[in-house]
Amino acid sequence: METIGDFSSRVQSRLQELVSKSQSLDVDVADERRQLFDLAQSLCSELETPMESIYRLIVIQPILYMSVRIAVNLDLFDVLAQDGNAPKTVKQLAGKVGADETLLGRILKNMAASDLIRETIPGTYEHTSLSTSLLNxxxxxxxxxxxxxxxxxxxxxxxxxxxxxxxxxxxxxxxxxxxxxxxxxxxxxxxxxxxxxxxxxxxxxxxxATDRPRWLDEGHFPVRDILGKGANTEKDAVLLVDVGGGKGHDLILFQKRYGDLPGRMILQDLPSVVEQAGQLPEGLEATGHDFFKENPIKGARAYYFHSVLHGWPDAACVEILRAVAASMKRGYSKLLINEIVIPDEKAHRLGTSMDLLMMTVVAAEERTEHKWRYLLPLAGLKLVKIWKFEIGTESLIEAEVADDATVVVNQ
Ligand SMILES: C[S@@+](CC[C@H](N)C(=O)[O-])C[C@H]1O[C@@H](n2cnc3c(N)ncnc32)[C@H](O)[C@@H]1O
Known part of the structure; x- marks a missing residue:
């Protein structure tokens, strides 16, 4: 049976570790900040009673979520930002968003209690950096x-x-x-x-894709060495195809960082999505394509899938991979898959949560390294390397056409 003394010495040792790590913290190193955050969280877990933990899980967080959902409905965060972010009373806010003052006061108090917004003096509120981010x-x-x-x-x-x-x-x-x-x-x-x-x-x-290290960041995946060196410089050659690339935010970032490399950069997605993407920056192309069909762009330097394959069960995933492998040039084309790769031990909660989220909506998963090693050869591909970055971030899986592959695609 644990004594008060055991408990307090455990809390103190966590606290000391936290203080000593915070003294050497380099805020620019995401991994260090995250480690410190995880440590602080484990200290909070020690201090919270089971009743408090349970109420946090089943009442406090869902209700906060509900409050924010109502607030975004009311455009409350835009209103809070008016007049140069000056603090505003409940009465002022209620008048601007068109809600009952008493009701809005309750919702504001709830958000302030969880530091989502700040109560400057009783009944007056202002933005925090978190609530400001909701303007995006x-x-x-x-x-x-x-x-x-x-x-x-x-x-x-x-x-x-x-x-x-x-x-x-x-x-x-x-x-x-x-x-x-x-x-x-x-x-x-x-x-x-x-x-x-x-x-x-x-x-x-x-x-x-925001606020965490990406393969596209300098010093992570050597884009210039692996894709740039030896890239075909002919006029129509393609450098990167962003398959299922949504509105093209990754391709736009890729162009910003590596636009000097030779070759075309192409966004592919369902026609309706490509339409929504609108006008892309000059130099980028967009085209509708169903990724279950053989890719019409042959022999590109790289085919890139971000957060796409985790949305499909294994059988469909292999079909998508086969359809792209059939267009890849052996010894030249690379397949780049940007996804969470779940480690065998000490998986991060973002990864495990995303895994179950994918299960609930599309019967799919965040895959383990083991799973990728099994799936890629079924599509005639071989895994070259899994590039891993900081805790809780997505990895980049580099693959190529296997030496002995014959890829057959269902048309
Ligand atoms: C989770 S989103 C990822 C989008 C983008 N790659 C990103 O990282 O933001 C999956 C994308 O796959 C696209 N998609 C779904 N089915 C598709 C299909 N059959 N062919 C091409 N794209 C498809 C969706 O429209 C969506 O943009």
Whole structure:
């Protein structure tokens, strides 16, 4: 049985570790900041009683989520930013957003209690850096999209799994998403019929890539050595195809960083999505393409998939990989897959949460290294290297056409 003394010495040793690590913290090294954050969180876990932890999980966080969802509906964060971010009273805010003052006061108090906004003096509020970030479309639309599309899938999951006798979901037409939304449509078919949610989803995808180290950052994946050196310099040669690239945010970033490298840069996605992408910066091309069909761009230097394959069960994933492998040039083309790779031990909570999220909406998964080593050869590909970056970030899987591969694609 643990004594008060044991508890307090454990808390003190965590605290001392936290203080000593914070003294040598280099804030520019994301990994160091994250390690410190994880340490602080483990200290909080020590200090929180089970009752407090449970209330945080089942009441405080869902209610905060609800409050923010209401606030974005009311454009409250835009209103808070008016007049140069000056603090505003509940009365002023209620008048501007058109809500009952008492009701809005309760919602504001709830958000301030969790530091989402700041209460400067009683009944007066201002932005924090977190609430300011909700002025970005990609950040704000995450709340719309996850609340309206993801949450019904999460809440349907326990019932779905009980009804399917706890089998691992592997059929994209039968997932908690269908149960939660009372639909027979798959996730992407549903989005195609709901343009507002599709737009929010595509904006939200921009958030997923922000605020964490990327393979595109200098000093991570050697783009110039691996893609630039030996790249075909002929006029029509293609440097990078961003397959299922959404609105093209990655391709735009790639061009900013490596636009001097030779070759065309092409965005591919479903025609409706490419249309939504609108006018891309000069030098980038966009074209509609169904990635289950053989890729019409032959022999590009690299084919890039970001957050695409984690959205498909294994069989579909192999089909998509075969369709691209058939267009790759052996010994020249690279396949780059940017995804969370779940480590065998000490997986990060973002990775494990994304894994279950993919399960609930598309019967898919965040794969392990082991799984990639198994899947790629089924499509005639070989894994060259998994480039790993800081804790909790996505890896870059580098693959090529296997030496002995004959790729057959279903047309
Ligand atoms: C999770 S999003 C990732 C988008 C983008 N790569 C990114 O990282 O933000 C998956 C993308 O796959 C696209 N997609 C789904 N089915 C497709 C298909 N059959 N052919 C081409 N693209 C498809 C979706 O439209 C969506 O843009």
């Amino acid at each position: 479309l990609s950040h704000r639309d995450g709340f719309f999209f996850c609340h309206d599309i993801m949450l019904p899938s999460f809440t349907a999951t326990p019932q779905f799994l009980a009804e399917t006798k706890y089998a691992n979901p592997s059929n994209i037409t039968s997932t908690p998403f269908q149960l939660g939304h009372h639909t027979k449509l798959t996730f992407f078919e549903y989005l195609a019929k709901h343009p507002k949610q599709a737009q929010e989803f595509n904006n939200f995808m921009g958030l997923y």
